[in-house]
Amino acid sequence: MKKELEILIKLQAVDLELYRAERFHREYPEKVKKLDKRIEDEKGRVKQAQERLESLQKDKRQKEKDLEADMDRVKKSEEKLTAVKTNKEYQAALKEIEALKKMSSEKEDAILLVMEEIDTIQAELKHREKELQIKLKEYEEAKNRLEEEDKKYGAVGEEKHVLREELARELELSLHRQYQKIKEKRNGLAVVMVKDGTCSGCSMHIPPQVINEVLTNEHIITCPSCNRILYVKKAGNTIDNHQSKADTIGTQGV
Numbered sequence: 001m002k003k004e005l006e007i008l009i010k011l012q013a014v015d016l017e018l019y020r021a022e023r024f025h026r027e028y029p030e031k032v033k034k035l036d037k038r039i040e041d042e043k044g045r046v047k048q049a050q051e052r053l054e055s056l057q058k059d060k061r062q063k064e065k066d067l068e069a070d071m072d073r074v075k076k077s078e079e080k081l082t083a084v085k086t087n088k089e090y091q092a093a094l095k096e097i098e099a100l101k102k103m104s105s106e107k108e109d110a111i112l113l114v115m116e117e118i119d120t121i122q123a124e125l126k127h128r129e130k131e132l133q134i135k136l137k138e139y140e141e142a143k144n145r146l147e148e149e150d151k152k153y154g155a156v157g158e159e160k161h162v163l164r165e166e167l168a169r170e171l172e173l174s175l176h177r178q179y180q181k182i183k184e185k186r187n188g189l190a191v192v193m194v195k196d197g198t199c200s201g202c203s204m205h206i207p208p209q210v211i212n213e214v215l216t217n218e219h220i221i222t223c224p225s226c227n228r229i230l231y232v233k234k235a236g237n238t239i240d241n242h243q244s245k246a247d248t249i250g251t252q253g254v
């Protein structure tokens with residue numbers, strides 16, 4: 001294979017790796033932000049349940065206090081009952097006691113309802129807190145993983161930049177320019193393989209005579225449709241096939 005073409009294929013592979021590393025680094029803060037948001041939402045739900053529980057407990061205490069006051073009033077009214085002189089007064093006092101007892105009974109019912117609600121929310125809170133513990137652990141792990149990956153990509157980026165410079169130096173300036181130009185126009189992908197008679201950059205059919213020209217390896221041949229530099233992978237060719245990686249940037253558009 002023509003030396004230039006070999007270099008171009010390598011250069012393309014390096015550029016794709018660089019592209020992936022840069023993209024990861026670019027998207028990294030947003031990914032961390034997403035993780036943060038998810039865990040904050042989870043914490044918010046726990047806090048909401050806690051606040052609801054506190055408010056219910058406060059409500060219950062108030063109702064109990066009211067009930068106690070009612071009971072006191074019943075007790076006092078019953079004491080007064082022994083001191084009444086007339087039947088009319090006696091009837092009136094009885095009526096008052098009855099009314100107070102009815103009110104107390106309603107308050108007791110209300111307290112029971114609040115207690116039921118407290119039980120429900122306590123169970124929910126317990127579940128949510130447990131869930132939060134699990135999610136916190138997952139969050140830390142995911143965040144560490146992202147951080148490690150970012151570091152790894154950073155190291156790959158540095159290494160590949162050096163390699164890229166070396167490869168670029170081996171190319172003729174005009175060819176390097178041509179490669180860069182195609183890459184800019186064609187979404188980062190300038191060197192593509194001919195596969196099953198089609199260009200793997202734009203999926204268009206490549207005429208057999210063009211494929212023959214590619215095979216003779218005497219010149220740099222470009223795709224008649226998308227203008228990308230073509231190569232044909234031969235058996236025993238040790239150069240990495242980077243076409244699958246190319247899919248990651250999207251090679252649509254001819």
Ligand SMILES: [Zn+2]
Nearest residue numbers: 199202223226
């Ligand atoms: Zn093409």
